[in-house]
Amino acid sequence: MNRINLKLQENKKLLSIYFTAGFPNLNDTVAIIQELEKSGVDMIEIGLPFSDPLADGPTIQESSTKALENGMTTKLLFEQLKDIRKSVTIPLLIMGYFNPILQFGVEHFCEKCAEVGIDGLIIPDLPLTTFEEEYKTVFEHYNLKNIFLITPQTAEERIRKMDSLSDSFIYMVSSSSTTGSQNSFGDNQKNYFDRIAKMELKNPQIVGFGISDKATFQQAIERQKGAIIGSDFVKFISQNNIANIQNYINNLFI
Amino acid sequence: MNYQVNENGFYGDFGGAFIPEMLYPNVEELRQNYLNYINDADFQSEFQQLLKDYVGRPTPLYFAKRLSEKYNTKIYLKREDLCHTGAHKINNTIGQILVAKRLGKTRIIAETGAGQHGVATATVCALMGMECIVYMGEIDIQRQAPNVARMKMLGAEVRPATSGSKTLKDATNEAIRDWINNPTNTYYIIGSVVGPHPYPDMVARFQSIISDEIKQQLFKKEGRKSPDYVIACVGGGSNAAGAFYHFLNDENVKLIAVEAAGKGIDSGESAATSVLGKIGIIHGSKTLLMQSEDGQITEPYSISAGLDYPGIGPLHAHLFDTQRAEFIAITDNEAMQSGLNLCNTEGIIPAIESAHALAVLETRKFKENDIVVINLSGRGDKDLNTYIDYFNF
Numbered sequence: 295m296n297r298i299n300l301k302l303q304e305n306k307k308l309l310s311i312y313f314t315a316g317f318p319n320l321n322d323t324v325a326i327i328q329e330l331e332k333s334g335v336d337m338i339e340i341g342l343p344f345s346d347p348l349a350d351g352p353t354i355q356e357s358s359t360k361a362l363e364n365g366m367t368t369k370l371l372f373e374q375l376k377d378i379r380k381s382v383t384i385p386l387l388i389m390g391y392f393n394p395i396l397q398f399g400v401e402h403f404c405e406k407c408a409e410v411g412i413d414g415l416i417i418p419d420l421p422l423t424t425f426e427e428e429y430k431t432v433f434e435h436y437n438l439k440n441i442f443l444i445t446p447q448t449a450e451e452r453i454r455k456m457d458s459l460s461d462s463f464i465y466m467v468s469s470s471s472t473t474g475s476q477n478s479f480g481d482n483q484k485n486y487f488d489r490i491a492k493m494e495l496k497n498p499q500i501v502g503f504g505i506s507d508k509a510t511f512q513q514a515i516e517r518q519k520g521a522i523i524g525s526d527f528v529k530f531i532s533q534n535n536i537a538n539i540q541n542y543i544n545n546l547f548i
Numbered sequence: 549m550n551y552q553v554n555e556n557g558f559y560g561d562f563g564g565a566f567i568p569e570m571l572y573p574n575v576e577e578l579r580q581n582y583l584n585y586i587n588d589a590d591f592q593s594e595f596q597q598l599l600k601d602y603v604g605r606p607t608p609l610y611f612a613k614r615l616s617e618k619y620n621t622k623i624y625l626k627r628e629d630l631c632h633t634g635a636h637k638i639n640n641t642i643g644q645i646l647v648a649k650r651l652g653k654t655r656i657i658a659e660t661g662a663g664q665h666g667v668a669t670a671t672v673c674a675l676m677g678m679e680c681i682v683y684m685g686e687i688d689i690q691r692q693a694p695n696v697a698r699m700k701m702l703g704a705e706v707r708p709a710t711s712g713s714k715t716l717k718d719a720t721n722e723a724i725r726d727w728i729n730n731p732t733n734t735y736y737i738i739g740s741v742v743g744p745h746p747y748p749d750m751v752a753r754f755q756s757i758i759s760d761e762i763k764q765q766l767f768k769k770e771g772r773k774s775p776d777y778v779i780a781c782v783g784g785g786s787n788a789a790g791a792f793y794h795f796l797n798d799e800n801v802k803l804i805a806v807e808a809a810g811k812g813i814d815s816g817e818s819a820a821t822s823v824l825g826k827i828g829i830i831h832g833s834k835t836l837l838m839q840s841e842d843g844q845i846t847e848p849y850s851i852s853a854g855l856d857y858p859g860i861g862p863l864h865a866h867l868f869d870t871q872r873a874e875f876i877a878i879t880d881n882e883a884m885q886s887g888l889n890l891c892n893t894e895g896i897i898p899a900i901e902s903a904h905a906l907a908v909l910e911t912r913k914f915k916e917n918d919i920v921v922i923n924l925s926g927r928g929d930k931d932l933n934t935y936i937d938y939f940n941f
Binding site for chain 1: 556564565566567568569570572573711712717718721724725728729730731732826828829830831832839841842843844845846
C-alpha cells in the first residue's frame with residue numbers, strides 16, 4: 295500500500311511540512327527531510343522550485359529563486375533523493391508546477407519518483423480534466439497519488455468530482471489566497487472547514503496555506519485530518535540551522 | 549484547417565487553462581459568460597459606440613505612397629497608432645471593462661510592461677469610474693517613467709512587481725496573485741492574447757475590429773477585400789491576432805508575424821520565441837515559450853518593451869505550427885532603422901514594436917502589384933527617449 299494511505303489510516307491528526315528543495319543551500323534537501331522525520335513530522339512536501347510560482351506568495355517565490363540560483367534542477371533533485379528511502383520512512387510528496395515536469399517528461403518524472411520512493415504529487419496548475427484524460431493511468435502505474443486542491447470558492451459538484459478521482463487526501467486551501475498571506479483564521483474559514491467536513495468525502499482533507507503557529511495549526515486540525523505548514527517553515531529554515539528544526543516542530547504542540 | 553479556439557480552449561495543441569484551483573472559479577465564470585456578453589446586442593452597441601466616439605475608430609487604412617515607391621510594391625498602413633492612448637491596446641480594454649461591468653466586478657487589475665496596456669486600462673477605469681491597480685515590474689517603472697505618470701494621472705495605483713526579473717512576466721505573476729487573493733470583487737484585464745482560456749480568444753475577438761476594418765477599407769480603395777500580405781509584430785500577439793483574425797481562413801492572404809530578435813537570435817539577448825522557444829506552460833496557457841532545458845522560464849530581451857515577453861499567444865503558436873503564418877525575426881538595429889525610415893518617408897513616428905513589422909520591407913521582396921498591409925500598432929511618442937539614445941539626436 296502507498297505510504298500516504300497507510301499514514302492516513304493512523305488514528306491521529308497529521309502534520310505535514312513543505313520546504314523548497316535546494317534552499318537555503320543546494321545540498322540541504324536530504325538533511326532537512328531526515329531532521330523533519332526525526333522531529334515527528336508525519337509527511338513532507340518537497341518543493342520542486344520554479345521560476346514563476348503563481349500560487350505562491352513572496353516567501354516561497356524567493357526560496358525558489360534562491361534554490362534555482364543555487365543550481366537546483368529536476369535531475370539533481372532525483373539524485374539527491376536516490377538513497378532517501380534508506381533513512382526515511384514517512385510519506386514524501388513532490389509539490390511543483392507543471393512546466394518543469396512537462397519538460398522532464400511526465401512519464402519519465404513519474405518513473406523517477408517511483409524509483410526514489412516518492413508517494414504523491416501536488417501540481418497546482420495541472421487541470422483536473424488534463425489529469426483525468428492524459429495522466430491518471432501513468433500516475434497509477436507508478437503508484438503515485440495525485441493531490442487536488444480545493445478552495446472556499448470551489449463548487450460542491452467539483453469537490454465531489456475531485457473526491458471521486460482521488461485516492462489519498464484532498465488539499466484544502468484554507469482561504470482564497472496565495473501561500474503565506476494569512477495569519478489567523480476567522481469565521482469564514484471555520485465555516486468552510488465545517489462545511490467541507492459535513493460533506494463526508496471519501497478522502498480525508500489536509501489544510502494548507504495560512505498555518506503558521508500552534509493556534510492556526512490547532513484550528514486547522516479540529517475538523518480536518520491534518521495541516522500543512524509551508525511558508526512559515528521556509529521562513530524559519532532561511533534563518534535557522536537544520537538542527538533547530540526539532541524546536542520549531544515542538545513549539546507547534548507545546 | 550481551423551484556426552478558431554475549440555470548445556476546450558485549444559488551438560491545435562496550444563492553449564487551455566493550466567491554472568491553480570484558486571483561479572478556477574473566476575476563469576470559469578468568465579468562460580461561461582464571455583460569448584454571451586460579446587454576442588449580446590446591447591453589449592455590441594455600447595462597445596461599437598465607444599470605439600467610434602471615444603477611441604476614434606475606424607482608424608485609417610493609409611496608402612503609404614512614398615514608402616510604396618521606395619519598396620516598389622503597394623503598402624497600406626493600418627493606423628492603430630491614431631487610437632486614443634496611442635496604440636491598439638485600448639480596443640481590448642474597452643471590451644474587457646464592459647465584460648467586467650456585466651460580471652458585477654468593481655475592482656480592476658492589470659499587468660503592464662512598457663506601460664501601454666496599463667495606460668489603456670487606467671483610461672477605461674477612469675471612464676467607467678472603477679478602481680484600478682496596475683502591476684508593473686520595478687525595472688520597467690524606472691524605464692517608463694512617463695507612462696507611470698500617465699497612469700497615476702488617470703487615477704490608477706501602480707504597484708511595483710519586485711519578484712523574479714522585475715519585468716513584464718513578473719508583473720503578470722503579481723496580477724495573477726492579486727486575483728487569487730481577491731477572488732470575488734476583482735476582474736483581471738489581460739493585455740494580450742495570452743493567459744488561460746478564454747482570454748486569448750476574447751482578446752482576439754476584441755482586437756478583430758482591426759481586420760474587419762481592413763477588409764471594408766481595402767474594398768473601397770482597391771475593389772478587393774483581401775490583401776496579399778498582412779504583417780504585424782508579435783510580443784504576446786494581440787495586434788497581430790486582430791490584424792490576422794478575419795483573414796485566417798482565407799489562405800490567399802499571407803500572414804507574416806514579426807518577432808523581436810533583439811541583439812540577434814543567437815546572442816542570448818532575444819525575444820524570438822518561435823525560434824528559441826519550446827512548448828510549455830506560461831501564465832496558464834500551453835504555448836511556445838523561452839525556457840531552460842529544465843523548464844524554467846527565461847528572460848527575453850528586446851529594445852522594444854512591448855515585444856519583451858518570453859511566450860507567444862497560443863493562437864500564434866498554432867499559426868506557427870501549422871505554417872499558416874510565416875514568422876520573421878527582426879533585430880533591434882533593423883527595427884530602429886525602419887522606424888526612422890518611416891519618419892523620413894511618411895512623416896509618421898512609429899512605436900518601436902511596430903517598427904519591427906516595417907523592417908520586413910527590408911528583408912523581403914514583394915511584387916509590384918502585391919498589396920501589403922502593415923499593422924502600425926502604436927505611435928512612437930513613448931519611445932522618444934529610446935530613439936534619442938539610439939540615434940544620438
